[in-house]
Amino acid sequence: MKKRFHDSARRALMSAVAVSVLSLGQAGFAQSGPNAGNAALLKVTAFKQAVAESVGEDEGIGTFYRARNFEPIWTSGSDEDRARRLALIEAFAMADDHGLPRGKFDAATLKSRMAQARTGRDRGLLELELTRTYLEFAHDIQSGVLEPGKIVDGIKRVLPRRNANELLTRLVSEDPRAVMRSLPPSSPEYARLLRAKLKLEHRIARGGWGQKVPASSLRPGDSGNSVVALRNRLTAMGYLQPSLTQTYDGAIEAAVRELQEDMGLEQDGIAGGNTMTAINTAPETRLQSIMVAMERERWLNLPEGLGQRHVKVNLVNFHAQIFDDGKLTFQTKSVIGQHRPTHETPEFSDVMEHMVINPSWWVPRSIIASEYLPAMRANPYAAGHLEVVDASGRVVPRSIGFSQYSGRNFPFNMRQPPGPKNALGSVKFMFPNKYNIYLHDTPSQHLFAREVRTFSHGCVRLDDPHDFAYALLAKQTSDPEGYFHSILNTRQETQVDLVEPVPVHLIYRTAFTSAKGQMNYRNDVYERDGQLWRALQREGVVFRAGNS
Secondary structure, three states: OOOOOHHHHHHHHHHHHHHHOOOOOOOOOOOOOHHHHHHHHHHHHHHHHHHHHHHHOHHHHHHHHOOOOOOOOOOOOHHHHHHHHHHHHHOOOOOOOOOOOOOOOOHHHHHHHHHHOOHHHHHHHHHHHHHHHHHHHHHHHHHHOHHHHHHOOOEEEOOOOOOOHHHHHHHOOOOHHHHHHHHHOOOOHHHHHHHHHHHHHHHHHOOOOOOOOOOOOOOOOOEOOOOOHHHHHHOOOOOOOOOOOOOHHHHHHHHHHHHHHHOOOOOOOOOHHHHHHHHOOOOOHHHHHHHHHHHHHHHOOOOOOOEEEEEEEEEOOOOEEEEEOOOOEEEEEEEEEOOOOOOOEEEEEEEEEEEOOOEEEEOOHHHHHHHHHHHHHHOOOOOOOEEEEOOOOOEEEEEOOOOOOOOOOOOOEEEEEOOOOOOOOOEEOOOOOOOOOOOEEEOOHHHHOOOOOOOEOOOOOEOOOHHHHHHOOOOOOOOOHHHHHHHOOOOOEOOOEEEEEEEEEEEEEEEOOOOOHHHOEEOOOOOHHHHHHHHHHHHOOOOOOOOO
């Protein structure tokens, strides 16, 4: 099976290492002479003892090696072991392409360790070192370099790490080169991000996007040096065909509109403040976003996939989407949590089980303590749109007063009954989780006209919740709209279960692609990507193209 590489330099690297990798074992387990049998037995015993001692507390590794009586998969002289060693060395050449830490997977260092292994014990220790290196490489490229929750509290993801025994079993039962090639995420989005990364690295190496536009705003009809700089910048960015125009003409206006669409900006064809900021953003900054997006996509590389039908909410794109068989089938604008530590919408995945039509809003304890109770202590009739409810569900008269209570000892709940002014609007979509996050309608429809929509306490508000409900219900009723409104018109709070629960993924992507592969960029509204990029740098991730 032939391995295809991106350039001739990589092929040269492979031919240079192949001889030394394939010749491992020349010190061998086999010896000649009268004591050959005893020597070989001692060497094998020392090897197996070293392996047994080194598996440590890693249950997956231990299970794998115990099942094969601690026989090697890397360090014998067999053709199979040589093929696995070579496949691992070849795989290291992918590390830079995928934005993995530079120097962490170094062929020269590994070759040196191989050359130094002479005794049985040396071989045993090398065996486990190769195993752990392979597993570390597999984890990094398959499910992420970082432990995101340790860096950003709002990222609540559990990384989809594959079991060590599973990864090692595949390595001995399948073609090792094919196994290595299968490790990165297979999603179309990851493939498009990878292509965009390589393309942008090439552009940066050739000088980037050229001179920044020396103007705060330009519009159709303008002319002069700033328009020439805008023309040249848009051409370098791929939005405009080369021309000699010095006037902000129709072609430039169309290019600006296309860029605005890719940046999530108002598509007015005018290079105003936000648009000019996007145009003048350095390609190195965009490359950072792409590399962080690739890391984030690895976190979503779930063994079971995202779901044949699933909901995806890209928080910083301010949209909620439904996908069926990998295709976008519905999309609506969204509002997310405010940029405050207590209000930012977390990132996680869960499963939507039901919707509630005509919902009540049960006020979270944190909001009661911070917003409503202080007002009610001063005036018991404050927040009159809310009911105060005891543990039995009975409404508590406001006349009792609340001055004796604090956020810690307040014994009641607070509820807003269903109705046109309810904070949740007419419907909410539930994927029960410990963060108390869900999707819902809202009476504050004017907020959807904003470009940046960070206004909620943490839940995700939808611009077209009824259409969203119809799309979900279409799988289980022939008339989803009629069914929905027959319940809505009762004005009674009603739970409607989804016959087929739907996975929901709340993600955060400042860089993502369209189905055609065009890069889209959004602002880092919660400043999470900046923290992740600095963490990747600490791990050793760098720009291959360098700065320019």
